[in-house]
Amino acid sequence: MSAIVSCRSVSKSFGAQLLFSELNLVIAEGDRIGLIGPNGSGKSTLLKIIAGRDEQDHGEVIRRRNLVVSHLAQEDELDGDLNGVDNLLQALAGLPLEPAERQSRAEAMLSRAQLPEPQLPVSRLSGGWRKRVAICCALVVEPDLLIIDEPTNHLDIAGIVWLEQVLASPGGSSSGLIMVSHDRRFLETSVNRIVELSRSYPSGTFQVDGSYSLFLEKRQEFLDQQAQQEERLANKVRRENEWLRRGPKARATKARYRVDEAYRLQDELARVKALNRAEGRVGIDFSETGRKTKKLLEARGLNKSVGGTLLFSGLDLVLSPGVRIGLVGPNGCGKSTVMQILSSAANGTFTADAGEINVADGVQVATFTQDRSGIDRQATLRRALAPEGDGVIFRGRPVHVVSWAKRFLFRPDQLETPVEQLSGGEQARILIAELMRQPADILLLDEPTNDLDIASLDVLEEGLLDFDGALLLVTHDRYLLDRVCDSVLGFTGDGTVRRYGDYEQWLRDLDELGKEGGKPAPAAPVKKERGGGSSKKGTRLTYREQQEYERIEEQIMAAEERLEYLEGRLGDPGIGVDPEALHQCWEDHAAARQEVDALYRRWEELEQKRA
Numbered sequence: 001m002s003a004i005v006s007c008r009s010v011s012k013s014f015g016a017q018l019l020f021s022e023l024n025l026v027i028a029e030g031d032r033i034g035l036i037g038p039n040g041s042g043k044s045t046l047l048k049i050i051a052g053r054d055e056q057d058h059g060e061v062i063r064r065r066n067l068v069v070s071h072l073a074q075e076d077e078l079d080g081d082l083n084g085v086d087n088l089l090q091a092l093a094g095l096p097l098e099p100a101e102r103q104s105r106a107e108a109m110l111s112r113a114q115l116p117e118p119q120l121p122v123s124r125l126s127g128g129w130r131k132r133v134a135i136c137c138a139l140v141v142e143p144d145l146l147i148i149d150e151p152t153n154h155l156d157i158a159g160i161v162w163l164e165q166v167l168a169s170p171g172g173s174s175s176g177l178i179m180v181s182h183d184r185r186f187l188e189t190s191v192n193r194i195v196e197l198s199r200s201y202p203s204g205t206f207q208v209d210g211s212y213s214l215f216l217e218k219r220q221e222f223l224d225q226q227a228q229q230e231e232r233l234a235n236k237v238r239r240e241n242e243w244l245r246r247g248p249k250a251r252a253t254k255a256r257y258r259v260d261e262a263y264r265l266q267d268e269l270a271r272v273k274a275l276n277r278a279e280g281r282v283g284i285d286f287s288e289t290g291r292k293t294k295k296l297l298e299a300r301g302l303n304k305s306v307g308g309t310l311l312f313s314g315l316d317l318v319l320s321p322g323v324r325i326g327l328v329g330p331n332g333c334g335k336s337t338v339m340q341i342l343s344s345a346a347n348g349t350f351t352a353d354a355g356e357i358n359v360a361d362g363v364q365v366a367t368f369t370q371d372r373s374g375i376d377r378q379a380t381l382r383r384a385l386a387p388e389g390d391g392v393i394f395r396g397r398p399v400h401v402v403s404w405a406k407r408f409l410f411r412p413d414q415l416e417t418p419v420e421q422l423s424g425g426e427q428a429r430i431l432i433a434e435l436m437r438q439p440a441d442i443l444l445l446d447e448p449t450n451d452l453d454i455a456s457l458d459v460l461e462e463g464l465l466d467f468d469g470a471l472l473l474v475t476h477d478r479y480l481l482d483r484v485c486d487s488v489l490g491f492t493g494d495g496t497v498r499r500y501g502d503y504e505q506w507l508r509d510l511d512e513l514g515k516e517g518g519k520p521a522p523a524a525p526v527k528k529e530r531g532g533g534s535s536k537k538g539t540r541l542t543y544r545e546q547q548e549y550e551r552i553e554e555q556i557m558a559a560e561e562r563l564e565y566l567e568g569r570l571g572d573p574g575i576g577v578d579p580e581a582l583h584q585c586w587e588d589h590a591a592a593r594q595e596v597d598a599l600y601r602r603w604e605e606l607e608q609k610r611a
Helices: 043-051 084-091 099-111 127-140 157-168 184-190 212-244 248-252 256-276 335-346 381-385 401-407 424-436 454-466 478-484 503-516 543-570 573-577 579-610
Strands: 003-014 017-028 032-036 058-063 069-072 145-149 176-180 193-197 205-209 297-306 309-319 324-328 354-359 365-368 391-394 397-400 442-446 470-474 487-491 497-500
Touching: 003 043, 017 043, 017 176, 017 193, 017 205, 032 043, 032 184, 043 069, 043 145, 043 176, 069 127, 084 099, 084 127, 099 127, 127 145, 127 157, 157 184, 157 503, 184 212, 184 478, 193 212, 205 212, 212 256, 297 335, 309 335, 309 487, 309 497, 324 335, 324 478, 324 503, 335 354, 335 365, 335 442, 335 470, 365 424, 381 401, 381 424, 391 401, 397 401, 424 454, 454 478, 470 478, 478 503, 487 503, 497 503, 543 579
Parallel strands: 032 176, 032 193, 069 145, 145 176, 324 470, 324 487, 365 442, 442 470
Antiparallel strands: 003 017, 003 058, 193 205, 297 309, 297 354, 391 397, 487 497
16 A cells, blocks of 8 residues: 655654654554553644644655645534534535535535434534534545544543444545544544553654554563563663673773773663553542441432423432443533432432432532632642642641652642643643542543543553542543443433443344334343342443453463472472482472362353353
8 A cells, every 4th residue: 555644764853842853653544543642741732743634843744745644633614603514514615516515525525424404503502413514524535644633522421432333434434544533442443553652662753553552562562571681681680780780800801892882771771661660540549438338329310401392201220339330421421410310429419300310328429510610720739639728638648749650640840730731641630639639439430531642541540440439421422331330321312311231232222212203112121130230231340341351261371380380490400419409399389289179160160151
């Protein structure tokens, strides 16, 4: 495939902040590239440079002659006074087309957006429907290169599935595609190449042809090798430093190149260390109270209408320790309203129109709101992180504000920065920091993933999986739902709320509802487990068991290799002269044998469960 765009040794800085340096990237015909990286790594800036909307400081960007480029930024450029078709006609204005052809192309493309009221000005559309129109505007010009920045922002799950289908269809594809996204399931289904921008790599990028899951494997292999390289260099440097410390007489008897090599190794070790520590990880660790009450909160028959529109009715919900439930549904269906009602009930106020909520005595609830109303935007970062002084109390121990800030990847020189000047991802981390300081029985999280980079999402998931209390989660992140939630409450948009095993079952119901114009088919029953949890797929493996199953063969191989090694040691005549070493080897051998047997038993259990 021929190249569409070539970036050669491209560098870009904003003031004193270097975004990327000596970056090389080739976009070829047929490439569908997912561009990922930490917040602030320069992803959006790179897209603008590729699109010709920004200039690099150094290097060159070579574009194919007569290249047609569509660039869809995070914030669309639609005319709010015009309807969808007229916005698409504006996008086509610069192309050499006859008026009738423009009209036909615009109407055909907009029909794919499935707007319920296509004649409405886009200013009156919700964020999700407006995003669909903006995507159609980018596609209607039939670009050679489609550049899109966070295309799933503002889209609900049904909208994201729609976008996947549009990009996969012949009319939705282009010669090349590059997009920035933190939606890992969307990346898995929509791209054939992953490029990560990060200071953790010698070239500034790590590029893998293939799916996102393949990228994760290759990246881990690379980082492991880089860590091993640091260990080898550290050993060499230690030996060379010992040699250098032997004194001038010893050094004089050696060749000068040995001294130079010692210093070169020290420089190389410093460089590899810097790479391995370039990108920090957010330290997310939610504190539970340890309360074991069987029912923390029980809601029965909740009804709520807003402005004469029924959001939901007959909603039943029980939250117990260990229960993790996702709320899914179209934008505006009432998911956030449910969270507000439950949060108010925990504070002694009932705000639903009907029904009842019983909250166990002394239950502590921590809430994350997507509007981030809990942040004082005029306060400094220091005061937002530590409202009561120069430190916080976390898990009963004092932590200085500087250390607390570093845990959430803030630099000490940012502490006096007003919150309103921080990015969306940084503001989200402030709210998560506040949640972590509150021991809780119940977590109510409304779109906590907004603006978080993939590394932060991974850590957030681990924190939620380790939380022993109850979790109610509103998110459009399907990867997060699959990893964290045991079941979902699905909203259909007509007031119906039903319990499902996973979001895919809910999507199938929505599809049937749309085809038949009736009520959803009965959801498959969710099997209750001890402790109030639920099983997603009957007797099939849970997510954790699936992860365990995927790793267990490697664990068995490693355990058998250790057992074989110990058997070899027992057969070594040299070990017999050391009774203590022989006794220790026998104990290690017995333990290794037990480990192999236990792994095989567990493997058989998982195999039977998969059958």
